Amino acid sequence: MVVGRHPEDRLARAVEPLLETSFAEGELPAVRQRLDTVARACGLTVDEAYDWVIAVNELMANAIRHGGGAGLLRVWRDGDLFCEVRDRGAGFTAGPYLAPRARPVPSADGGMGLWITQRMTGEMTIESGPSGTVVRIRTPLPRPEEPFA
Numbered sequence: 001m002v003v004g005r006h007p008e009d010r011l012a013r014a015v016e017p018l019l020e021t022s023f024a025e026g027e028l029p030a031v032r033q034r035l036d037t038v039a040r041a042c043g044l045t046v047d048e049a050y051d052w053v054i055a056v057n058e059l060m061a062n063a064i065r066h067g068g069g070a071g072l073l074r075v076w077r078d079g080d081l082f083c084e085v086r087d088r089g090a091g092f093t094a095g096p097y098l099a100p101r102a103r104p105v106p107s108a109d110g111g112m113g114l115w116i117t118q119r120m121t122g123e124m125t126i127e128s129g130p131s132g133t134v135v136r137i138r139t140p141l142p143r144p145e146e147p148f149a
Helices: 028-041 046-066 113-120
Strands: 019-024 070-078 080-087 123-129 132-139
Touching (some): 046 080
Antiparallel strands (some): 123 132
């Protein structure tokens, strides 16, 4: 069972993950297909699912590129759709990536992934230190319509 934190830093209740897998370079296409299936099953439209898969892919690519070459992905539903990507990299100062900012200039080291993720999801948090990084995102899901009273 997943017991993590929501992006707003409150504990998530224990829920069965919709998807939980490790990943490394070369495995992202297969993981993206599984992510799309999860997103569509949760009620996201084709376009919303596409955006969400891109956002998660950016996090996984960052874990591979900057976080030791591999990572762990967990996805769960608790009202909204939550995703967590963990790596075992050296960490980085996350604050500048969470503040609203203009589109970054791409560089040889990247620079766009977290910006893209932040714009394609409802909320993002980052915890990073010398033993690794955890990025969590929350994406609002459609709510059932209330019946007329």
